[in-house]
Amino acid sequence: MNILIKNCNLISMAENREKYEPNIDIYIKDKKITKIGKNINPENDTKIINAENKVCLPGFINTHAHLSMSIFRETLDGYTLQEWLTDKIWPMEDKLTREDIYYASLLSCIEMISTGTTCANDQYFMAEDTIKAANKFGIRLQVTRTVNDVGGLGEQRIQELEELIKQYNNLYENITLNIGIHGLYTTGLDTVKKLIDMAKKYNLPIHMHFCENTKETQDIKSAYNVESPVQVLQEYFTETHNILAHAVKLSDEEIDQLSKLDVSIAHCPVSNLRLGCGVAKIQKMLDKGINVTLGTDGQGSGSSLDMFDTMKFAGLLQKGIFENSKNMNSYEILKMATINGAKALRLDKKIGTIEEGKDADIIILDLETETCKPTGNIYSDIVYNAKGNNVLTTIINGKVVMENREIQGINKQEIYEKCSKIIERIQK
């Protein structure tokens, strides 16, 4: 079925239409945006969505998530990162079954759809079950099997990743793969080199945690015997596209060096604060022309997958911590949450903007609510005042997955109960 969105206020995020456009129709045919304009006439078999006084925006792209970690939400308070991992997360992860991963991922999919995210970059294990959950809704996913050398299992993990790639690369149109390197502090050079080769062989991006906190940064320096973790990238990561999650602990000089490599940053401000890591120098990265994108991290540290929260924190931290209220223009933040994310995942030819020819990943926002009025600046209103529940309708790959806040074909309460039972069981 085709879709005609009538009379929306369009924020396309496309380079050639960087202005808010009132009263626009968007026509979606065979999953693609085929026409954007005024007074479009629908063909037969077209679902009409009245979007008068509503805002259409490309769906958000969350570039660093662990969808299966929804069940660990709010287990962190009172712990340091290391205590939390050692005493709570790792023992619980050992007990996770494939069914657990499926239900935990389903909860994350519900959360994303409800808060306007249409695509996520996931890094965890048992990826098949996360893919199964994503396919339940048709949510767009870039996914991997994270590899590290913990327990001497690097070689086995590499094989698991390659199996995953062979099985799922190009199998589903909404699922793409990348090469998951857990981090340089947990993964030795031999394994890293093999993964870089794999990235080149299959022409896939690399997705890696990088310089999240002081300890990690020091550990990389010791493990690789370098002055700076960036040196490792300069030496080995020169022919791959690299998505670096966090990048908190970098000097101005290191940021300058990074800007000369093919990297995208997945900025996860909420998780970085929650874990006591600090604040990445995002304005500096933007000034250097680095492609900065936004991620939530897993709910264990990021609390939720709500990209509105992430945008708000991203904007306010750069203003407040670096004491310059002019930092972080709101439109720039919307780019980070949409088209920049698509570029990071190398999906910018398909998604990230509302443009003719692109796949239809579109969210419809209602900003006629008490915390958004009056609208002094539409972009700032979305970044600072809108919340997940301002998303009325979510369309992914031309399919309406949520309409007027109702998600079709799922019993939310059942998923909540399943997930509550999982955490109860594995906490024992």
Next chain:
Amino acid sequence: MNILIKNCNLISMAENREKYEPNIDIYIKDKKITKIGKNINPENDTKIINAENKVCLPGFINTHAHLSMSIFRETLDGYTLQEWLTDKIWPMEDKLTREDIYYASLLSCIEMISTGTTCANDQYFMAEDTIKAANKFGIRLQVTRTVNDVGGLGEQRIQELEELIKQYNNLYENITLNIGIHGLYTTGLDTVKKLIDMAKKYNLPIHMHFCENTKETQDIKSAYNVESPVQVLQEYFTETHNILAHAVKLSDEEIDQLSKLDVSIAHCPVSNLRLGCGVAKIQKMLDKGINVTLGTDGQGSGSSLDMFDTMKFAGLLQKGIFENSKNMNSYEILKMATINGAKALRLDKKIGTIEEGKDADIIILDLETETCKPTGNIYSDIVYNAKGNNVLTTIINGKVVMENREIQGINKQEIYEKCSKIIERIQK
């Protein structure tokens, strides 16, 4: 009419019931909480509210707001604080009429009720019209007429404030007054001394901006010829209870000195970031036993009056900026948003907790939503995952002002349009 809240999960915030209590009834009679327990039988003429699986919490107390500034929402991006005030806010404020103040305050009241705030500490001018708006809903307000010496009008402002006190002190049960000093950088010692005398004469707290940013702190030092702004407090503010908004730029030694005075801090993390001021050392203040409370500031800098956002920022900033994930226990943050606020306003005998004998300012939350499940820690879930729209029902002074998200007796759209027209007119 009496109210019986049935089967709620109670977070009372009272000192003697610091534990989450499931399946509790709360009985409200003549505006007061008269009974808390199991299986309470209602008298005649009792409205029953089924709160099964819902959470009851004391209404939030916002200790630093400018309710009339709702119309300035999202006018700030791209400006420094000084440019914004000089080029935008002050010229617009000159054009505000009393009717404008009324409608702008009404919008703020709607915003507060919708997001669970039942009491606010307001500082602006034309306070009568803000009081009128608060009375429309029966929202609880501590209010003042802000005094400074700008334009040589200190004496006149003092008189206006005293008029306001004479007229409104003890007139309405939901309206209390305090002494508004704009700030030491705008108000000379003569005026300050008169205001301190007025605070003592009427036995009212003082509400003052204090050390919001580096420039203000420097200006106070010059104006008062002191090494530290705290010295002014140590010398003159010793017999009054002082609510200090912001307190961002303080050294550890100054925090120690503050802890020996009768002060409460109104921490406004969102506004402090937005204006490029920095982050107050809240964990340090708590460690020193200072009464820390939460404020949103006006929407011009604070974006919204949503105390959930404020709690989340308050918690995460202290963990992230000071690089200690153990900082800021979630229950402590809830105290800051409730009972600590009541203490700051000297209303803690009446509000701030759900206890027998207190006035009934209660909010009912639905946490059975996609970003809150599963519930790893109920307090953290409220601080980090709940949003304004998780508030189902708001009760102020024993009156249901919002039920199942419906506010009685108001056409929201009409208020939004009025406010949009005000900002359009005064922007010209």
